[in-house]
Amino acid sequence: MSKKNNLKTIDQFVDEQYGKKGTSKRDKFEKGYEAFKLGFLIQQARLEKGLTQEELAEKCGTNKGYISKIENNIKEVRISTLQKIVELGLGGHLELSIKL
Secondary structure: OOHHHHOOOHHHHHHHHHOOOOOHHHHHHHHHHHHHHHHHHHHHHHHHOOOOHHHHHHHHOOOHHHHHHHHOOOOOOOHHHHHHHHHHHOOOOOOOOOOO
16 A cells, blocks of 8 residues: 555544544544634734733733733633733734634
């Protein structure tokens, strides 16, 4: 069998490792991924703005430890706090959507 036949798409890999969409194991994985992705997006936006965690925290009225915990997926963030981080701290605009 050639190496090409062993290649899998990311969807195939996730299906094999965590089950099909709608299973409890897959739902748990996807929820964790979304939380990780949010922290990563905040971190990337902060770095693009050239801000330290401490500077971002000061701008949005929180502390460095809290920003660190959000970026590292240790702490969940409330939408109101996320809005302050994005708008006051990063000078952006928060947009949320619900997909059914």
